[in-house]
Amino acid sequence: KEERITLAHGSGGKATQTLIQAVFLEEFGNPLLAPLEDGATLPLGDARAAFTTDSFVVSPLFFPGGDIGDLAVNGTVNDLAMCGARPAFLAAGFILEEGFPVADLRRIAASMAAAAAAAGVSIVTGDTKVVQRGKADGCYITTTGVGVVERPVELSASGARPGDAVIVSGPMGDHGAAIMVARGDFDLESPIVSDTAPLHGVVSALLDALPGHVRTLRDATRGGVATILNEVATASRAAVVIEEKALPVRPEVTGVCELLGIDPLYVACEGRFVAVVDGAHAGRALEALRRHPLGAGASIIGTIRDDPPGLVLLRTAFGGTRIVDLLVGDPLPRIC
Amino acid sequence: KEERITLAHGSGGKATQTLIQAVFLEEFGNPLLAPLEDGATLPLGDARAAFTTDSFVVSPLFFPGGDIGDLAVNGTVNDLAMCGARPAFLAAGFILEEGFPVADLRRIAASMAAAAAAAGVSIVTGDTKVVQRGKADGCYITTTGVGVVERPVELSASGARPGDAVIVSGPMGDHGAAIMVARGDFDLESPIVSDTAPLHGVVSALLDALPGHVRTLRDATRGGVATILNEVATASRAAVVIEEKALPVRPEVTGVCELLGIDPLYVACEGRFVAVVDGAHAGRALEALRRHPLGAGASIIGTIRDDPPGLVLLRTAFGGTRIVDLLVGDPLPRIC
Numbered sequence: 001k002e003e004r005i006t007l008a009h010g011s012g013g014k015a016t017q018t019l020i021q022a023v024f025l026e027e028f029g030n031p032l033l034a035p036l037e038d039g040a041t042l043p044l045g046d047a048r049a050a051f052t053t054d055s056f057v058v059s060p061l062f063f064p065g066g067d068i069g070d071l072a073v074n075g076t077v078n079d080l081a082m083c084g085a086r087p088a089f090l091a092a093g094f095i096l097e098e099g100f101p102v103a104d105l106r107r108i109a110a111s112m113a114a115a116a117a118a119a120g121v122s123i124v125t126g127d128t129k130v131v132q133r134g135k136a137d138g139c140y141i142t143t144t145g146v147g148v149v150e151r152p153v154e155l156s157a158s159g160a161r162p163g164d165a166v167i168v169s170g171p172m173g174d175h176g177a178a179i180m181v182a183r184g185d186f187d188l189e190s191p192i193v194s195d196t197a198p199l200h201g202v203v204s205a206l207l208d209a210l211p212g213h214v215r216t217l218r219d220a221t222r223g224g225v226a227t228i229l230n231e232v233a234t235a236s237r238a239a240v241v242i243e244e245k246a247l248p249v250r251p252e253v254t255g256v257c258e259l260l261g262i263d264p265l266y267v268a269c270e271g272r273f274v275a276v277v278d279g280a281h282a283g284r285a286l287e288a289l290r291r292h293p294l295g296a297g298a299s300i301i302g303t304i305r306d307d308p309p310g311l312v313l314l315r316t317a318f319g320g321t322r323i324v325d326l327l328v329g330d331p332l333p334r335i336c
Numbered sequence: 337k338e339e340r341i342t343l344a345h346g347s348g349g350k351a352t353q354t355l356i357q358a359v360f361l362e363e364f365g366n367p368l369l370a371p372l373e374d375g376a377t378l379p380l381g382d383a384r385a386a387f388t389t390d391s392f393v394v395s396p397l398f399f400p401g402g403d404i405g406d407l408a409v410n411g412t413v414n415d416l417a418m419c420g421a422r423p424a425f426l427a428a429g430f431i432l433e434e435g436f437p438v439a440d441l442r443r444i445a446a447s448m449a450a451a452a453a454a455a456g457v458s459i460v461t462g463d464t465k466v467v468q469r470g471k472a473d474g475c476y477i478t479t480t481g482v483g484v485v486e487r488p489v490e491l492s493a494s495g496a497r498p499g500d501a502v503i504v505s506g507p508m509g510d511h512g513a514a515i516m517v518a519r520g521d522f523d524l525e526s527p528i529v530s531d532t533a534p535l536h537g538v539v540s541a542l543l544d545a546l547p548g549h550v551r552t553l554r555d556a557t558r559g560g561v562a563t564i565l566n567e568v569a570t571a572s573r574a575a576v577v578i579e580e581k582a583l584p585v586r587p588e589v590t591g592v593c594e595l596l597g598i599d600p601l602y603v604a605c606e607g608r609f610v611a612v613v614d615g616a617h618a619g620r621a622l623e624a625l626r627r628h629p630l631g632a633g634a635s636i637i638g639t640i641r642d643d644p645p646g647l648v649l650l651r652t653a654f655g656g657t658r659i660v661d662l663l664v665g666d667p668l669p670r671i672c
């Protein structure tokens with residue numbers, strides 16, 4: 001039977017990883033791509049540049065707390081930040097559907113401009129394509145970023161070591177929950193707003209506070225925090241053990257997730273990241289994060305152990321332990 | 337009446353330019369974007385990097401001479417080459433439609449890998465999104481490139497001066513004509529194949545032969561050679577005067593264009609560029625180009641004059657003169 005692309009291939013979970021490895025890594029394979037980090041780090045003259053791309057297909061285009069425009073800027077700014085880079089330049093490619101209102105496009109471009117200004121980046125090049133009615137869904141945007149790696153960092157999902165602390169920078173799942181509510185499919189009302197935000201400032205604060213002691217940074221987008229933790233466990237050949245009661249989730253988000261039957265651990269954020277830091281400096285890391293508005297809700301959620309390697313374990317509020325696997329299927333398509 | 341996006345906004349012609357200026361330049365405006373060259377040139381440490389992006393929505397995905405994969409690699413490689421850069425790194429963002437055959441995706445990825453290897457670039461980062469059936473058309477790809485500007489070039493559409501020669505690197509319109517035939521809408525048969533090819537090698541040969549004497553390089557993609565010439569005339573505040581009988585067009589392409597009622601001057605190439613060079617060195621430029629397989633069909637097609645500024649004039653085979661304006665409408669949607 002002919003294999004076909006399913007929505008699960010876009011979830012950020014198990015199917016996405018399999019596709020990326022079996023098709024893209026297999027065909028494109030090279031040392032810069034192979035570690036599958038948030039971006040690639042490029043040697044350019046005497047500089048190190050970070051380079052990353054994301055396509056945005058979120059639906060709806062406008063939602064509480066943001067729109068596809070600021071999401072597309074912040075998303076790429078954040079993947080640069082996760083490389084330890086100062087975000088500097090963006091490219092923006094638009095695929096527009098015939099019939100899309102120019103006023104909406106202008107609103108989206110204005111929102112990108114504002115987000116770029118807030119993040120200190122310039123949109124320096126772009127592209128505009130149009131497809132016939134019914135061949136897209138209004139507006140898709142691909143942003144690609146170049147950043148400058150000014151610190152001597154070596155950040156990688158493979159860098160976690162037993163004894164390290166696992167920190168999440170704020171409450172989980174706000175973005176995904178906001179999109180699900182905005183979509184109106186579930187006849188929910190809720191005050192939840194997307195957490196879309198540029199993270200390089202709060203990341204700088206952390207890197208300044210813990211020079212040499214930050215192992216891994218990863219923004220918790222598609223697949224949520226659970227996906228990141230699995231990536232760390234696999235790449236570092238270590239166990240990630242997290243405490244259910246330490247997981248920060250807003251009560252409104254818990255409510256929406258319960259209604260939809262989804263675990264907030266798998267719900268996308270667009271302004272939160274997971275950091276793995278040397279356990280001896282965890283307290284200092286938490287302080288540095290909490291002093292920044294975008295890290296005010298940071299929590300230490302777990303630790304790295306040597307056993308069982310490759311697994312993420314959750315210690316439940318009742319004292320039990322369960323495996324937190326990669327996301328299977330796609331409960332929340334087109335979240336970003 | 338509410339203004340809406342039309343296919344003409346994607347043509348590369350007049351409507352595209354208006355949209356880019358009224359919306360994107362207006363909102364994003366900054367000195368690196370403002371000249372609207374093929375790519376932006378970035379200061380990065382002691383290096384100068386070129387940076388460019390293109391989204392590809394070509395239909396059909398597979399066509400004589402290529403497919404969306406090698407087109408997406410070569411297109412971005414060529415925009416880097418037009419900046420005088422050595423193409424080095426690519427990012428690739430995929431938007432896939434639910435139901436797309438994985439075998440086709442693999443074929444496209446393999447074609448990208450082969451094109452990247454041929455061009456000496458690495459695909460170092462990427463993204464994969466999936467949208468529901470009916471929200472895309474199989475596969476869209478956005479490639480973004482980073483190149484290294486190793487020569488002390490200052491290339492710009494605004495650099496043409498009276499007395500300069502205008503050269504096209506080979507026959508016009510092969511790509512657009514191949515796509516139109518492949519689409520099957522017109523029940524045509526023709527041996528035309530796309531000219532998709534990486535141009536940095538032939539550009540290097542030209543720049544090496546004429547150090548300091550190349551003013552402008554631009555690949556003749558959407559809107560064809562006529563669009564490029566208009567960009568040069570406007571940006572340089574000069575007249576571009578071309579000779580109809582000097583325009584290289586394959587007879588098969590002339591045939592298809594006559595049937596479709598389209599002027600080959602407006603038909604997209606994906607492996608041809610326009611160069612404006614110091615008139616005193618035009619002969620040497622032509623020799624250098626013709627020695628390279630991808631410049632074997634190069635011709636001097638015209639000259640830069642000071643009057644009338646901003647216009648492109650065609651001297652017809654019969655001795656008349658007509659204005660060659662920007663493309664209006666979109667006779668060839670989704671050509672790249």
Ligand SMILES: Nc1ncnc2c1ncn2[C@@H]1O[C@H](COP(=O)(O)OP(=O)(O)OP(=O)(O)O)[C@@H](O)[C@H]1O
Nearest residue numbers: 012020024036037038054221222430461462463464
């Ligand atoms: N089509 C592709 N070609 C090459 N590499 C890809 C492709 N899709 C994803 N990758 C790589 O796989 C890894 C994971 O990609 P993914 O998009 O999940 O990361 P992300 O951008 O951090 O997450 P999100 O897209 O949810 O923001 C990255 O290293 C990325 O460069």
Ligand SMILES: Nc1ncnc2c1ncn2[C@@H]1O[C@H](COP(=O)(O)OP(=O)(O)OP(=O)(O)O)[C@@H](O)[C@H]1O
Nearest residue numbers: 094125126127128348356360372373374390557558
């Ligand atoms: N959405 C956009 N935002 C910002 N700049 C844009 C946008 N679309 C196009 N541009 C800029 O406008 C100029 C012309 O773009 P265009 O896509 O026509 O060039 P090209 O890539 O050389 O041609 P083609 O896309 O046909 O290969 C470039 O400088 C490009 O960076």
Ligand SMILES: [Mg+2]
Nearest residue numbers: 038079219221
């Ligand atoms: Mg990321």
Ligand SMILES: [Mg+2]
Nearest residue numbers: 054075079221
């Ligand atoms: Mg991302």
Ligand SMILES: [Mg+2]
Nearest residue numbers: 126127389390
């Ligand atoms: Mg373009």
Ligand SMILES: [Mg+2]
Nearest residue numbers: 374415555557
């Ligand atoms: Mg170009």
Ligand SMILES: [Mg+2]
Nearest residue numbers: 390411415557
């Ligand atoms: Mg281009």
Ligand SMILES: [Mg+2]
Nearest residue numbers: 053054462463
């Ligand atoms: Mg991504």
